[in-house]
Amino acid sequence: MNFEPANPYNVFLIGYRCTGKSSVGKLLSGKLGWPFIDTDALLVSESGISIKEIVETHGWDIFREMEHAIVNQACILDRRVVATGGGVVLNQANVNLMKQNGRIVWLKALPETIKSRMMSDQDTEVFRPSLTSKDSFCEIEETMIERDPLYRQAMDFYVETDDRRINEICDEIVQQLIN
Template sequence: MRNNIVFIGFMGSGKTSVGRLVAQRLGFQFVDTDAVVVERAGMQISEIFARHGEPWFRDHETSALSSLSILNRSVISTGGGIVLRPQNRALLQELGFVVWLTASEDVIFERVSRNKKRPLLQTADPRRTVHELLEQRHDLYQGTAQFTVNSTELSHEAAAEAVIAKARKAFSW
C-alpha cells in the first residue's frame, strides 16, 4: 500500500475540506479527482453532465483515478460516485488508506443544498434523490473503506485529527 490517504464519501461529507487539512498537517500533496477531470475536460462538472452525460463523466473520473497510481505521500479526495464502478473500488484500495467520510442524511442535505450546481440533484425532489443515492452507495463505501469517520458532529479539524491518528497506525509512521 502506498503512503496515500484516499477520501471517499457522499457529496457534502467534507472530503475536500478535511482532505486539505490532512494534507497540510502531514505535508502531503492534495489532489481532488473532480478537479483533475475539470482540468482535463476544460469545463465544470455541471457542464460535463449537461453536454456529455454521467457515463462520459464516469469514464473520465476512472481515467483520472488511474493516473494517480504514481502518487505517494498524497491525500486524494474523490467524487461521491467514484465507488459505483468495481474497477474504481479496486484502484482506490491500491492507492492507499481509504477513509469513508460520512455524515447524517440531514446534515448532508443541508450542506449540498447550498450548491445549486450539483448535477445529480437537479431533480424534482432533491431530498429524495439524496436519500436514494445514499442508500445505493452505502454498502459500496463501506466495502471499500478501511476506516470510517462520521463528520456529522465533528469540526473539520477534529475529523482531520481522527484520520491522521488512524493513518499513522495503518502506515506505522
C-alpha cells in the same frame, strides 16, 4: 507532522457529496505534509468545463470514464491525500486501484447534514449536478442507501463528519492511519 508509512501509499477520501472530502482533504494534506488532489477539480481543470456541463452534454457514462482516468492518474502518484467524487465507488475498477495504492477513508454524514451543507454551498448547482429528478432530500436518501454498501465495501475505516470541526476529523483520521 510528516506521516511516513512503512510502505508508500495515498489516502483516499470517499463519501457522498458534501460530507467534507475536499475540506478535510486540504487540512489533512497539511497535517501529513503531503500534496492534496481533488479528483473533481482536476477533472474540471483538464476538461475545461464543469461536471454539470460534462453530464448534460456527454452523459454520466462519459463522466465516469473521465473520472476513472483521473483516479488512475492519482494512483500513479505517491503520498497524496486524494478527495474523490461521491460516485467514485460506482466503478469497481476505481475501488481496486485505490485499494492497491493506499488507504480508503469513508467520510459519513446524515442526509439532513448533507442537505444543509448543499443548501449553504453556492457551487452545488455548478459542481454537483442532480443525480435523479427527485427533490434534493429524497435524492440524498435514495442515493445514500444505494451507495452505502459500496462505500462500506471499499473503506478501510470511516469517520463521521456530522457536527464536527474539520480539525477534529483530520486528527481522528491521522490516529486511525497511525494505528
